[in-house]
Amino acid sequence: MSKIVKAKYNNFVIISTITTDLVSKACQIHQTNPPASAAFGRALTGLVLLSSAFEGTKVEKLIMQFLTDGEISEITVETNMKKQFRGFIRNPNPHYEIKSNKLPVGDVVGKGLLYFYRYFNNEVYQSVSEIISGEIAEDIAYFLYNSEQIPSAIALGVLVNKDGSIKNAGGIFVYSRPGISESELIDMENKFKNIKSITTLIDANLDEYDLISIITKSWQFLEESSVEYNCWCNLDSIKRAILSIPKEEILEEVERNSIIEVVCRYCKKSYIFNKFQIFEIYEGF
Ligand SMILES: [Zn+2]
CATH class of the missing domain: 3.90.1280.10 (HSP33 redox switch-like)
Structure with missing residues (x-):
């Protein structure tokens, strides 16, 4: 089980999650190599965070799909809005070289289009946006801003051990509610800019609540819940x-x-x- 915590700060909602368990299970099932694990884990964690913003709405299912010209070619992640997540990666073993101590996630993902589907009782809404970097978090933020007009900031991280197993994974997502002022947005941007990488913070034993406090100390608790990688096929x-x-x-x-x-x-x-x-x-x- 992975945990997700939602908090409020002025006109912002801050959501944090540590998805090490969820991402480990996904990567074991799909036998992903290190850069594929990082890309897949970021996409899953991204959807965990985003789906939390749809709670209490009539959305019954969410699908986020990256169709790209990189070796990975497709990552699809889904949730049934019952705290269960599942995903698919077309090529779990892309070729790669470690560059300056970093996994080349953007290279193996490549460029392409990001599709976002919202399923309601009888309808499906589709949005599409360009994949600008293949680094996943940037692409999701770009999608939210350009396609949904939601100012947001999202940080995602997956730390992969040398043997390919997941050391840790998680993310933070901040989005503004309507009526936000320009100065509030700038203030949040600056707060977000100064945070260390998510994987470094989790590695230093910070929990979901500490991750929120990294952004601001004056947040108010909204809710806590658990999420897992669990397919609902039958x-x-x-x-x-x-x-x-x-x-x-x-x-x-x-x-x-x-x-x-x-x-x-x-x-x-x-x-x-x-x-x-x-x-x-x-x-x-
Ligand atoms: Zn299944």
Whole structure:
């Protein structure tokens, strides 16, 4: 379980999270190499923070998708708004060289487009924005400002051990509520500019509350909750996925192998159907 803490400071909402557990699980499932772990972990942590701003609204699902020209090519992260998160990375093993002691996250992600989908009961809203650096946090802030007109600041960090495991991960997100003054914004920008990297702060044993106090000491507590990497796929969602593939392809495959194996792209769980079960799916829906 990872924790998320929400606080208020004047006209700002400050959200902090330490997502080491959540990101570790995601990277183990997807067998990511160090720069892919950093990119994937930042995207997941970014959505953890952003989704907190949608709590109490009618949004039922959020998807953030990076489609890029870099080797990673796609990162998709989702939440069902029930504190559960899952994700997919197209290439978990991009080539890389360590440059000046830093993982080349921007290089392996590349440039492209960032899509953000908000699902309501019967509707989906899509927003799109340019990926300006591939460093993820900057791209999310750019999206919020240009596409949503929300002034915000976001810092994300994932520290990867030499063996590829996650040492720590987390982030801070500050956004303003309507009616903010220019001077308040400048004041917050300056506060945010002066913070050390998130991974350094977490490495120094700061918790979620300490991370908020780094920005300002005079915050008021709003709420605390837990989040986790936990896929919500089930037999029904996999059956629906089968129905979205052309029937001829499925029947050809089941003739050839006498079974169909469907692997969930978010949790790698395998679902196996025999010929009889496949026919049942076509009859049952
Ligand atoms: Zn799954």
